[in-house]
Structures are given as C-alpha cells and as structure tokens.
Amino acid sequence: MFKRVHFAPINRIYSPGSMPSPTLTDSSLPSSSPGLFTPPPEEDEYIHAVYPRTPYTQAMDLYPEYQEYIAPKPLQIHVLLAFAPNSDPAFDYDLANSPINGDGQYPIQAFNDNATSPPMTSIIILHSLLSSEIEVNSPSGSPLTVGDVLSAIYRHLRLAIHPVEYSNLPDGERREAVDAAYYVRCGAIRNSAERLAEERKGIKRIDLLMGCSRFMGLSGTLDGPGVWELNIA
Structure with missing residues (x-):
C-alpha cells in the first residue's frame, strides 16, 4: 500500500537553452475535488517534506499561518514533462503508444535534456488507479532525461497485471x-x-487507467522532489 502523499500545486518549469524561447513559469495543481481545500496539516508532518507547497491555492488566503511552510524548493521540471492544469500539455503523447522522439514543435534533441534541474538520477511516479509505483532509474547513473521518464512510464504500463x-x-x-x-x-x-x-x-496496467491515456504531465508532491504524480486525460 502507498503511504499518504501530499500533492503540491506549483510546478517549477524550465526550458533549457536548447529549447526555443526559454521560460520559467509556475503552474497550479488541480484539486481532485474542485472548490474544496485541505486544511493545513500539523507541523510535525513537515519534518519529512522537502518540497513543501500548499495543497490548494485557496488555502493560502484562508490559512495565512500556513505560509511559513511554503519555502520554494529550487527544483524545476522540464517543460515537456510538466503538468499545466489550465493549458494543453507541451506535446501530444498517448501513453498506449511508444514514446515519440519529436513532434515537429520541439527538436528531437529536447528529449535528451535533463528531466529536472538540478539533475536527478531516479524518481518515483504515482497514480491513484495504479496499484504499483513507477520507478524511473537512470540506466547508467547519469541524470535522467525527458526520454528516460517517458520510456519508463510506457514500459510500466505495458506490463500485464497479475x-x-x-x-x-x-x-x-x-x-x-x-x-x-x-x-x-x-x-x-x-x-x-x-x-x-x-x-x-x-x-495490462495501461487498461487500469480505464481508457484515459493522454499524457498531461507530472505534478510535484510534498513527499519530496523524488515523488511525482502522473496526470492523464
């Protein structure tokens, strides 16, 4: 069983120099129950949180005392992997198909960019409909690339369920x-x-998503920079 995961509403998104028009933006994590918010947890829950963000933006106004925990973490995720709730994903990718290396909008080299900044060699991806987590590890110990992450998600979803x-x-x-x-x-x-x-x-595990296979991006969580949530549509 999964441990409880706190989701963060903000993704720090970066576009490396190889990408057209480098940008740095903030995107808000959607609530699974629109219009609702989660009260701030007790202080001792933040001992382990290295990527703290309020679960929903409304809580910032309703619980001003919660702001002391909102310490921006200098971790950014590549624009091709980032979830932006108010816009379409950076590129179209159906998780039922093998990962693409380019779609015309972005050069193929972009999928060889580091997945995060600072670089990481492993991350975990979760989704509530999947009974097991997606472990993404660098095959050579080098920083994970955008392609590494997309390939790992695809391979995991192609496995038959028990x-x-x-x-x-x-x-x-x-x-x-x-x-x-x-x-x-x-x-x-x-x-x-x-x-x-x-x-x-x-x-297969892709079927557990019940026909929702469009990759919408990854959201950060309060369980640290190594744990991400998969968003699909």
Missing part, C-alpha cells in the same frame, strides 16, 4: 471500465494476428 491484482478490482463500473479499455485497445490493432497475440497477453 490475476490477483485483477481480482482485487472492485466489482461494478470500475472493473467494467478496465475490461472495456482492454477490448478497445486490442480492437484498435488492425492486423488480426497481431490483435490476437495482444489479446492473449491479457489486461
């Missing part, structure tokens, strides 16, 4: 949605032999 994992899905709409995502994904394969081969592999 029968026990499927049996643990709640009965009803969720299980039906997972089944439907599996049939739609396999049905999209035009070659009959390839489609049959894919069907025999069973339900």
Whole structure:
C-alpha cells in the first residue's frame, strides 16, 4: 500500500537553452475535488517534506499561518514533462503508444535534456488507479532525461497485471471500465494476428487507467522532489 502523499500545486518549469524561447513559469495543481481545500496539516508532518507547497491555492488566503511552510524548493521540471492544469500539455503523447522522439514543435534533441534541474538520477511516479509505483532509474547513473521518464512510464504500463491484482478490482463500473479499455485497445490493432497475440497477453496496467491515456504531465508532491504524480486525460 502507498503511504499518504501530499500533492503540491506549483510546478517549477524550465526550458533549457536548447529549447526555443526559454521560460520559467509556475503552474497550479488541480484539486481532485474542485472548490474544496485541505486544511493545513500539523507541523510535525513537515519534518519529512522537502518540497513543501500548499495543497490548494485557496488555502493560502484562508490559512495565512500556513505560509511559513511554503519555502520554494529550487527544483524545476522540464517543460515537456510538466503538468499545466489550465493549458494543453507541451506535446501530444498517448501513453498506449511508444514514446515519440519529436513532434515537429520541439527538436528531437529536447528529449535528451535533463528531466529536472538540478539533475536527478531516479524518481518515483504515482497514480491513484495504479496499484504499483513507477520507478524511473537512470540506466547508467547519469541524470535522467525527458526520454528516460517517458520510456519508463510506457514500459510500466505495458506490463500485464497479475490475476490477483485483477481480482482485487472492485466489482461494478470500475472493473467494467478496465475490461472495456482492454477490448478497445486490442480492437484498435488492425492486423488480426497481431490483435490476437495482444489479446492473449491479457489486461495490462495501461487498461487500469480505464481508457484515459493522454499524457498531461507530472505534478510535484510534498513527499519530496523524488515523488511525482502522473496526470492523464
């Protein structure tokens, strides 16, 4: 089971020198329940938090005493990986397909840029619909690149789930949605032999997302710069 994760509303986004029109912007993390906010946690919860941000922007006005914990962390995520709730992602990427190396808007070299600044060699990505975390580790110990992160997400989602994992899905709409995502994904394969081969592999982790496979970016969390939330649509 996952430990409790506190999500941050602000991503520090950077565009390295190889990217057109370098920028540095702030983006707000969306609430899973629009219009609601979470009261500030007790002070002792912040002993472990190295990337502290208020869960929702409304809390800043309603809980001014909470601002003492809002110490900006000098960590930025690449613009190609960053979640911006009020705009489209930097590039279109369907997680059901293998990672792309360029889409015309950004040069292929951009996917070889460091994923974060300062550079990191490993991160963990979480999503509430996935029963296991996505571990992203640098294969050579060098800084993670944008391509490393996207490839790791893709590989994780291509793994078949264990029968026990499927049996643990709640009965009803969720299980039906997972089944439907599996049939739609396999049905999209035009070659009959390839489609049959894919069907025999069973339900994969991508199907646990219930048909939502558009990559919307990563959000920072209060559990530190090494833990991120996957946003999809």
